[in-house]
Amino acid sequence: MSDIQRYMQICSEKTLQTNSKGFFMQFADAVQDAAGRDWIRGVFSKLKTNSDRISILYSDPKLKDIVLTTLSHVQEIYRKKSAEVSLARRFEAQQAFNNDQLQKTLLLLCQAVLRAPKTGEFPQMDGGLSLCLALWARSDVLMRLNKYNLALQDVQVAMKEGLPAAQKAEAFWRMAICYKALNEDKKCQVSKQLVLKLLNNNESSRILLEDSLRKTYKDAGSLINPRRCLSYLEENVLLPGGSRKLEVKSAPNKGRFIVAKEYIPTGELIIQEDAYASCLLPENFGTHCHHCYDRLEAPLGCYDCSSVAFCGVTCRDKALSTYHKHECHFVDLLIGSGMSILAHVALRMITQKPLDYLLERHKEMKEGKAKGVYNLCTLSEFRNPADFLQRSVMAAFLLRCLQKCGYFGKEADLVIPNETQMKIGELLLYNLQMLQFNAHEIYETKITSENRLLGAANYIGVAVYASAALFNHDCSPAVTRHFVGKYIVLRTCRPIKTGQEISDNYGPNYSRKNLKERQKYLKGRYWFECKCTACTQNWPLLEGLEKLDSRLKCPYSESSVLKRKENERKNNSDRKEGETLKETSCDYMFTLPMKVNDGKCPRCKNQVNFKAMSEEFNRVEGILDLATKCIDMKDVQSGIKLCCQGLDAYYKISTAPHYTVQLIEECLRALFADSGNMWEPTIVDAKPMKARFAAPENNSATIKEITDGSKS
Numbered sequence: 001m002s003d004i005q006r007y008m009q010i011c012s013e014k015t016l017q018t019n020s021k022g023f024f025m026q027f028a029d030a031v032q033d034a035a036g037r038d039w040i041r042g043v044f045s046k047l048k049t050n051s052d053r054i055s056i057l058y059s060d061p062k063l064k065d066i067v068l069t070t071l072s073h074v075q076e077i078y079r080k081k082s083a084e085v086s087l088a089r090r091f092e093a094q095q096a097f098n099n100d101q102l103q104k105t106l107l108l109l110c111q112a113v114l115r116a117p118k119t120g121e122f123p124q125m126d127g128g129l130s131l132c133l134a135l136w137a138r139s140d141v142l143m144r145l146n147k148y149n150l151a152l153q154d155v156q157v158a159m160k161e162g163l164p165a166a167q168k169a170e171a172f173w174r175m176a177i178c179y180k181a182l183n184e185d186k187k188c189q190v191s192k193q194l195v196l197k198l199l200n201n202n203e204s205s206r207i208l209l210e211d212s213l214r215k216t217y218k219d220a221g222s223l224i225n226p227r228r229c230l231s232y233l234e235e236n237v238l239l240p241g242g243s244r245k246l247e248v249k250s251a252p253n254k255g256r257f258i259v260a261k262e263y264i265p266t267g268e269l270i271i272q273e274d275a276y277a278s279c280l281l282p283e284n285f286g287t288h289c290h291h292c293y294d295r296l297e298a299p300l301g302c303y304d305c306s307s308v309a310f311c312g313v314t315c316r317d318k319a320l321s322t323y324h325k326h327e328c329h330f331v332d333l334l335i336g337s338g339m340s341i342l343a344h345v346a347l348r349m350i351t352q353k354p355l356d357y358l359l360e361r362h363k364e365m366k367e368g369k370a371k372g373v374y375n376l377c378t379l380s381e382f383r384n385p386a387d388f389l390q391r392s393v394m395a396a397f398l399l400r401c402l403q404k405c406g407y408f409g410k411e412a413d414l415v416i417p418n419e420t421q422m423k424i425g426e427l428l429l430y431n432l433q434m435l436q437f438n439a440h441e442i443y444e445t446k447i448t449s450e451n452r453l454l455g456a457a458n459y460i461g462v463a464v465y466a467s468a469a470l471f472n473h474d475c476s477p478a479v480t481r482h483f484v485g486k487y488i489v490l491r492t493c494r495p496i497k498t499g500q501e502i503s504d505n506y507g508p509n510y511s512r513k514n515l516k517e518r519q520k521y522l523k524g525r526y527w528f529e530c531k532c533t534a535c536t537q538n539w540p541l542l543e544g545l546e547k548l549d550s551r552l553k554c555p556y557s558e559s560s561v562l563k564r565k566e567n568e569r570k571n572n573s574d575r576k577e578g579e580t581l582k583e584t585s586c587d588y589m590f591t592l593p594m595k596v597n598d599g600k601c602p603r604c605k606n607q608v609n610f611k612a613m614s615e616e617f618n619r620v621e622g623i624l625d626l627a628t629k630c631i632d633m634k635d636v637q638s639g640i641k642l643c644c645q646g647l648d649a650y651y652k653i654s655t656a657p658h659y660t661v662q663l664i665e666e667c668l669r670a671l672f673a674d675s676g677n678m679w680e681p682t683i684v685d686a687k688p689m690k691a692r693f694a695a696p697e698n699n700s701a702t703i704k705e706i707t708d709g710s711k712s
Helices: 003-014 024-035 037-042 050-059 064-072 083-098 102-115 130-144 148-160 165-181 185-198 203-214 313-321 324-336 341-351 355-366 385-405 419-438 515-526 558-570 610-632 636-653 659-673 696-707
Strands: 239-243 246-251 255-260 269-273 277-280 439-446 456-464 479-484 487-492 551-553 589-591 598-600 607-609
Touching: 003 385, 003 515, 024 037, 024 064, 024 385, 037 385, 050 064, 050 385, 050 419, 064 385, 083 102, 083 130, 102 130, 130 148, 130 165, 148 165, 165 185, 165 203, 185 203, 239 246, 277 341, 313 324, 324 341, 324 385, 341 385, 341 419, 341 456, 355 419, 385 419, 419 439, 419 456, 439 479, 479 659, 551 610, 598 610, 607 610, 610 636, 610 659, 636 659
Parallel strands: none
Antiparallel strands: 239 269, 246 255, 269 487, 277 456, 439 456, 479 487, 551 589, 598 607
16 A cells, blocks of 8 residues: 555545544444455445445344444433532532622533523422523623623523513513613513513612613624624525526536636625534534534523533524434434544434435435535545445444434334435435535634734534535635635635636645645545646745746737737638637736836737836735735725735736735735634623522522612
């Protein structure tokens, strides 16, 4: 086995299992040892369908004992709820609050919420109201932190979880203040009226409430992060999430790729696509919403497990009604297996959809009518049998998890799949192949300095996108990429001509990695040899670009060159009747500095104004300083406008690579990323106030404080 083959094998195995301590690879290795090299090469390698590859695991005498025995031991493993732990966290939160540690108080109450069992499930502690009381306490802290939108959600959820009647008046009191802060004046008035009604229109209470509302500043809490809003895109009906200016084409030995149907200027939005399926990295389970990938501030948990968290009711309910109801009791088992995030996405593609929907997709694939993510490349014709066997074993393991979690209805006692289950197994094996080459890493920009535009990428999850997956790789990409939640957003970072291919980047950029490193990575990870211009011409790294001569291209367009050649050919007696001249452009490049102000192009013979072109070139180079000043001043829109204008102007007079232009493209990427996922840690000073977090009887005392006017 050559070095590159060994590297390809390592990369391929990493797309199945990333944690070396997990048990899955031991299982896969045991199956391979039982099969033997001769059987894999002589029997397994001759199987042509995913169905045959999975079926043989359950039927072949060499394999079936170890496969059936191992899979029969698959059982649910998950972190359960604990009212005792939840109560302990509330007491710790009270102590932190008494010490004026408001952020620590919030953290402990978040833990109390996530560990609390469903209301009424454990009546021996807190009267079965652990979740309700944790939410109630947290809402008070959130209001003190001016997080009124989150506090409002906690109050509302606490009421749904059975908040004692004695606290209803204070609940509406808090809601009135939250609505006032969030500019919801009508809802504020309704909540206010309910408070007064519950307190029998007590005059002192009315005065106290009015005073509280007067002291509440509007816009103190924000429901929407303006940097995270999606833009309008006139969508392509043939390319979901893509611009109408895009077109899908195909070519031998290249597959499908994206081209421009018309001219696209720098900075234009061309893809804004929601993930078909995605998974959060396990190390981010405690920091990000399991469904939308927002950073968590006041998380809500699953009702059954303590493994995952959600940013709010909407995400929680969506997850619990689809994929998480199947994965809930198996989360720790999946993580413990050591399987890769790609393998989890392969499972998520199943658990998020109803069985009937997937059987229809299976039918379409069998009939050659597959669409979207079920019509992406798998490179199965190049996959070696040992790799296929490992993926088949993974498909069998995931299929067993689906059997046990009740995805097919009643929990399956039999390990050997029936006909319907086998079809899902085939889809799993397809997913495991396809995702290796078509998944995207979702990232957020982590702020590491005072300037948010100078952050670093922090990867938080993986997703598959049906349209974005069709972009081919280029070591000098034509697009910049960022994420808004799970949406992938692609914008052009240079002007694109009609008919020109638009390429993304799969990881290695020519300005950061040399040719040998790029080729090794792409061959090992994606199984192709890159032949982009940066590779065929072996462009230097960023530091080497400074040494390159600056160049100007002949300004004459295709039509002007064609017209001149047509005129030349009219006088040519050798021209055949009906012969047409192929349109071409003048590709001559002038090297700066020019010694004269004007002259003729050696190729097309047209007169060229070198002085005007040189002045425009110098103007473009000066844009880098202006763009970096915009970044320093955090003036995003001005910076984007400058970069786009500069790049449009540059590519009219020159071509890549160029040191300054590469840096302008990097500036543009940073500026566009500002509208995407971002983590900007903040520190909030604690306010010395007393609160009651622990027991139901203590909480009810706050009603007396309202009625006698003693509430601070």
